[in-house]
Amino acid sequence: MFKKILIANRGEIACRVAATARRMAVKTVAVYSDADASAKHVGFCDEAVHIGGSAPKDSYLRWERIIEAAKATGAEAIHPGYGFLSENEEFAQACQDAGLVFIGPPASAIKAMGLKAESKQLMEKAGVPLVPGYHGADQSPALLRSEADRIGYPVLIKASAGGGGKGMRAVEKAEDFEAALASCKREAINSFGDDAVLVEKYAQRPRHIEIQVFGDMHGNYVYLFERDCSVQRRHQKVLEEAPAPGMTEAMRRQMGEAAVAAARAVNYVGAGTVEFIVEQRPDGSMNFFFMEMNTRLQVEHPVTEAITGLDLVEWQLRVASGEPLPLAQAQLKINGHAIEARICAENPANNFLPTTGTLNVYDKPACTAFERGVIRIDDGVRQGDTISPFYDSMVAKLIVHGQTREEALARLDEALAQTRIVGLTTNVQFLRHVVRSPSFANANLDTALIPREAAVLFHQEPVGLALAAASAIAQALLAEKAAEGHDPFSRRDGWQTHGVTQRPFEFEFHGEPAKASLTYGHDGSLQLAVGDVSGPLVFSKSAQGIDLQFAGQRLSVTVHAQGEVDHVFTARGATQITAIDLLAHAGESHAEGGRLSAPMPGKILSFLVKAGDRVEKGQPLAVMEAMKMEHTIAAPAAGVVEELMYAPGDQVSEGVELLKIAV
Numbered sequence: 001m002f003k004k005i006l007i008a009n010r011g012e013i014a015c016r017v018a019a020t021a022r023r024m025a026v027k028t029v030a031v032y033s034d035a036d037a038s039a040k041h042v043g044f045c046d047e048a049v050h051i052g053g054s055a056p057k058d059s060y061l062r063w064e065r066i067i068e069a070a071k072a073t074g075a076e077a078i079h080p081g082y083g084f085l086s087e088n089e090e091f092a093q094a095c096q097d098a099g100l101v102f103i104g105p106p107a108s109a110i111k112a113m114g115l116k117a118e119s120k121q122l123m124e125k126a127g128v129p130l131v132p133g134y135h136g137a138d139q140s141p142a143l144l145r146s147e148a149d150r151i152g153y154p155v156l157i158k159a160s161a162g163g164g165g166k167g168m169r170a171v172e173k174a175e176d177f178e179a180a181l182a183s184c185k186r187e188a189i190n191s192f193g194d195d196a197v198l199v200e201k202y203a204q205r206p207r208h209i210e211i212q213v214f215g216d217m218h219g220n221y222v223y224l225f226e227r228d229c230s231v232q233r234r235h236q237k238v239l240e241e242a243p244a245p246g247m248t249e250a251m252r253r254q255m256g257e258a259a260v261a262a263a264r265a266v267n268y269v270g271a272g273t274v275e276f277i278v279e280q281r282p283d284g285s286m287n288f289f290f291m292e293m294n295t296r297l298q299v300e301h302p303v304t305e306a307i308t309g310l311d312l313v314e315w316q317l318r319v320a321s322g323e324p325l326p327l328a329q330a331q332l333k334i335n336g337h338a339i340e341a342r343i344c345a346e347n348p349a350n351n352f353l354p355t356t357g358t359l360n361v362y363d364k365p366a367c368t369a370f371e372r373g374v375i376r377i378d379d380g381v382r383q384g385d386t387i388s389p390f391y392d393s394m395v396a397k398l399i400v401h402g403q404t405r406e407e408a409l410a411r412l413d414e415a416l417a418q419t420r421i422v423g424l425t426t427n428v429q430f431l432r433h434v435v436r437s438p439s440f441a442n443a444n445l446d447t448a449l450i451p452r453e454a455a456v457l458f459h460q461e462p463v464g465l466a467l468a469a470a471s472a473i474a475q476a477l478l479a480e481k482a483a484e485g486h487d488p489f490s491r492r493d494g495w496q497t498h499g500v501t502q503r504p505f506e507f508e509f510h511g512e513p514a515k516a517s518l519t520y521g522h523d524g525s526l527q528l529a530v531g532d533v534s535g536p537l538v539f540s541k542s543a544q545g546i547d548l549q550f551a552g553q554r555l556s557v558t559v560h561a562q563g564e565v566d567h568v569f570t571a572r573g574a575t576q577i578t579a580i581d582l583l584a585h586a587g588e589s590h591a592e593g594g595r596l597s598a599p600m601p602g603k604i605l606s607f608l609v610k611a612g613d614r615v616e617k618g619q620p621l622a623v624m625e626a627m628k629m630e631h632t633i634a635a636p637a638a639g640v641v642e643e644l645m646y647a648p649g650d651q652v653s654e655g656v657e658l659l660k661i662a663v
């Protein structure tokens with residue numbers, strides 16, 4: 001076994017590979033770009049080498065620099081992860097030429113499978129069933145058009161060098177072919193530097209089912225069963241599971257053997273995935289066709305690990321160091337069901353456009369061991385880290401395992417509920433909607449699931465205004481109480497305030513203004529009215545957040561305030577509500593004892609008063625910038641300014657005292 005390896009990647013996969021290496025007492029070398037100087041993977045490895053600027057072409061794609069780093073640190077082998085250099089045959093060859101082991105297949109196998117058209121020609125010879133189509137060398141538009149006519153519409157034009165869901169155009173009818181071809185070629189040349197295309201029959205409502213294969217240097221091959229990755233957006237996977245629902249033993253063996261034949265045809269070594277498009281017949285039978293082979297470890301490999309109990313990175317390291325495959329086909333068994341959800345920085349409501357931001361809050365479910373039903377999180381970020389525009393938008397992978405699909409599904413839903421991210425728009429809530437959609441719950445899977453379930457997925461409000469407002473108010477009152485607790489002179493009984501019996505709140509919820517009114521009873525009880533819902537509001541602090549009772553409902557909520565926006569998380573879903581006068585309220589409460597604190601982290605723009613000034617109630621005192629907005633902090637009562645604690649330009653954290661006022 002190797003003593004030291006270099007991991008030529010970043011993020012979750014770099015951490016994932018390092019974890020197995022550590023378990024096997026193999027030392028690890030990380031590489032990092034400027035943007036990743038303090039990234040999780042850097043600290044996770046035994047040593048780290050800076051390799052250049054933030055853009056991938058200046059760092060993670062600079063293979064000469066990476067090979068240099070491996071030699072300088074005494075690493076014997078390089079693990080490429082996925083993406084970046086993982087499917088670059090020149091890099092694999094350069095490693096070998098430099099006397100380093102590339103932890104992956106031989107350069108010749110990467111090359112053979114690198115172009116979709118060439119690999120289809122190879123597969124045809126190996127007897128692997130192909131999607132009907134044209135994958136020849138003649139690229140004249142007239143010929144491609146006549147091939148499309150022959151195949152029959154709809155067809156899919158694919159960049160032969162494509163990947164990551166890019167460079168594909170579906171064509172519904174003959175008249176649209178030329179324009180689609182031109183636009184596909186433009187994207188292909190821009191993204192992959194190669195505009196060769198192939199044309200395929202565009203399967204209707206197909207499933208994406210892929211087979212994990214493994215080969216060693218001694219000519220042994222196995223398949224580690226299938227993964228169903230049909231749930232996609234932009235031709236990219238969102239949810240993956242193993243085994244594939246409805247898969248029969250006979251079909252599994254047939255697909256497994258076809259995948260092994262594909263691997264054998266290119267003398268494959270290491271971990272690889274053969275992707276098939278599967279057509280479902282009305283009678284329930286399935287027809288499978290080769291789509292492409294990914295010559296690397298796949299993002300979704302953990303579901304295979306969960307059902308087989310194996311560590312695929314360990315297998316990769318063993319095979320790369322020359323050992324035979326640890327197990328033979330007959331020794332491989334499927335146990336239970338596993339599902340992976342990709343948590344991405346993206347906005348489902350805006351066509352899944354990637355987003356950037358900071359993980360101000362990043363709460364995760366507790367990970368559990370195998371015997372308790374696995375909850376596993378693979379990520380490469382920590383709370384406080386930023387998702388930058390330079391790299392992939394995937395934040396984390398959440399993997400669950402259960403004895404049955406139902407069990408795994410329930411566990412996934414709960415684990416997603418416990419995944420609370422604030423500061424960054426993500427698909428977490430969307431994923432919960434998918435998991436609970438009738439199609440997904442009933443394993444009615446195909447690549448059109450998301451558009452088909454659009455009504456359930458995009459227009460759902462799991463937490464309504466009344467509960468959102470009640471949660472925000474409960475949180476604000478608990479914060480006030482906590483603040484008072486530190487100051488014996490302002491301690492009050494229960495929620496009683498001096499002379500105040502009613503308190504108005506203004507909110508914005510889904511772009512609509514909303515009002516709420518809180519009434520303090522003499523006995524310390526609270527009545528809340530939000531829109532046309534009213535009743536007693538009862539709450540208490542719990543380990544998780546707040547135990548809340550309102551409007552005939554009782555639930556546990558967690559509220560994270562970011563500026564004026566309260567992010568409300570409950571078991572049934574998450575929502576956001578904007579407290580329009582939150583600052584004034586926060587100021588009021590914090591100011592009761594003559595102090596004013598920052599209601600959120602931000603920058604002081606200016607102080608509008610100086611020490612010694614007499615101020616009136618409501619007079620603006622300071623302006624802060626937070627969450628790209630300006631906020632004015634006003635005097636809660638008349639008094640004299642005693643001291644300013646900061647200067648304009650200072651960065652302040654939440655809760656710090658900004659100025660003192662003698663009332």
Ligand code: ADP
Nearest residue numbers: 082083084162163164165236237298299300392
């Ligand atoms: P998988 O089949 O393993 O799920 P994806 O298609 O989701 O693979 O790609 C995995 C990751 O690999 C992507 O998130 C991206 O970072 C990278 N990747 C794959 N193909 C490409 C490509 N052609 N260009 C750039 N990045 C790619």
Ligand code: ADP
Nearest residue numbers: 162163164165166200201202203208235291447
């Ligand atoms: P990539 O290299 O980008 O992963 P693939 O060829 O694997 O490209 O295709 C990506 C996805 O596009 C598939 O998972 C599937 O959802 C869809 N797709 C690809 N080929 C077809 C086809 N012939 N018919 C229908 N859908 C297809």
Ligand code: MG
Nearest residue numbers: 164275292294
């Ligand atoms: Mg693919």
